[in-house]
Amino acid sequence: MRNNKNVTFSDIAKYTHFSKTTISRYFNNPDSLTLENQQIISDALEKLNYKENKVARILANGKTEFIGIIVPDLYHHYYSEMLNQILATYEEFGYKFLVFIGDEQEEIERRYIQELMAYKIEGLIIMSHSISSRELADLQIPVVTIEREDQYVSSVNTDNYMGGYQATSLLARHKCDVLIHINSLASESVPAYGRIQAFRDFCTEKKLKHQVFIREMGRNYDTSYRILLPIVEELEQNYHGMKKGIFISNDTDANILLNILIRKYGTLPDDYLIIGFDNSPISREAIIPISTIGQQIDTIAHEAVSLLVNQMNERRKRRPVLTDKPIHKIITPILIRRETTEGCQPWGEEPNAN
Amino acid sequence: MRNNKNVTFSDIAKYTHFSKTTISRYFNNPDSLTLENQQIISDALEKLNYKENKVARILANGKTEFIGIIVPDLYHHYYSEMLNQILATYEEFGYKFLVFIGDEQEEIERRYIQELMAYKIEGLIIMSHSISSRELADLQIPVVTIEREDQYVSSVNTDNYMGGYQATSLLARHKCDVLIHINSLASESVPAYGRIQAFRDFCTEKKLKHQVFIREMGRNYDTSYRILLPIVEELEQNYHGMKKGIFISNDTDANILLNILIRKYGTLPDDYLIIGFDNSPISREAIIPISTIGQQIDTIAHEAVSLLVNQMNERRKRRPVLTDKPIHKIITPILIRRETTEGCQPWGEEPNAN
DNA sequence: TTGTACGCGTTATCAC
């Protein structure tokens, strides 16, 4: 930016004998110029090799067209795919994204937010958990959260309760003798809690034998493996000979559970049914494709940005900002049946498309 | 930014009876003020609820502290992890990242680059392939590419040749009767080509029986499955009874290959050895952990940003920008031996940590 | 140690 004097509107103006204003209009309201003059300016821009400077435009008109994003991590496919879909909305809405990875440390994320505010972002999308929605609401800019506590701000979430209900009822339909749910500790304010609740509600309602395991799952294969191994042993003991339907927190853990069973029995025994959550690639890539509840990530991402854009547009109109009530959008998940609930195809066959 | 008159240096200046300059100095060179006066200003900032505006600062001093990134996709773990590590360098270098997903369409990526230039990014990291390094070099800002054609710009790449060599020699050490390499078509200017080359060189050098399959791999499980299935059949026919060492393009495909074999034989037969590339999560999560060549993504990311930062710092010093020669950094990959080459542990055991 | 005056590159407001 510093180097060798950039070409500015002034230069173009001098060269064409128009005023800076007219050059500006060429960009923002070209129809107000004669075609002839448009051509003259266009040629001059070419000739002087003009490069537009949106930083100056921001300072003048106050519109950065920046959206800030804070994602907890990109290790989980869920988050990277969500980010992917969010970034893809550039084509539709034109907003640029400043992205931070918040590792769930409150002070660090707070710094990120301050930095984003200093760059005058027009809106903020939060997927990390460490800052409360109360605090986010105080930022005085539109905020949309995805799949997290959202009392005081707008949000887009998967219908976790329905997802949990679908998963549980699928297991029930297969006439399992006992239903198992394995999950990590979730606060009741987090949408994912709905999965646990739905499992409990369904089982209670239908008077089905069931058990819930709440365990802090590890953040990698081996620790999760070590947590799941004793659970399997417990299941073997307590429910020997019974048909066990297992609904587990996510596909990564579902796959580990599957591996434990296959390494023990050579295949997935008939008395085990498994369903995960998220429709991550691993659920498709596992040796036995895993049934799962698929979140509609593209829809969620689009809804989130679109909600944000609406709120940002509102801001531009009315001066006295009214404290809009938060809007909460719920996206329906999709049940995906694969071999861990529908029975294995004989091995050696082609996989069914999915 | 528009709403209700932001508090500016002027306001602070009036309130404290200092000049704007002094307020500016409070932020950029606080030591030049007396402690007393620092306190006065600090209090005023508090009282008037001042929010800094970096957009104005950019316009004044020309330093955006923006780095642009274009990633081909976030579906592959390799890219999302790379982005993760790149974004994490904010803590060390303080640069903010504007991120675009380029879907390998030349015109679209060109537009992204124009947009980034308009926001006066100070440097650019490119991981997508559609724009030539020749064109990137013409941008007149520091550019670093990762794992792609890089003739005219600086870059950071994995030592693919060494990776291929390591993989092939591991298979050779296990005394395979025939070595197989499966890969998709790679241009010779792309670093990944080194893997194919290393495989061929090693086999020729050591006079080993070998075969290379070049196939356009699918972008999802089922298409890759359909491409790999006939290859397996061909291997069965041509090399029946022989010990086959297979080095395959990446872990996702290695897993599919593994699944094909396991679904056929119930386990991985002794006469098959498999090694993939990338150390993706799937290589660890597969039913039989897959040997692989691990790229040091954290190192690559750090080197890339650090290289860029150096070049950006140079820019700030010397006015007449000299055309620096591109710097190409090579990062050594790491051989990770798991069960697909070292023999399976009896199933039912705990997995070994990795 | 502190202040004055101007520049950064664009847009907004009037006026013609």
Add this chain to the structure above:
DNA sequence: GTGATAACGCGTACAA
């Protein structure tokens, strides 16, 4: 349809 002029908020010689 076009132009002059004043913002936008901060940095920086240079002066005091």
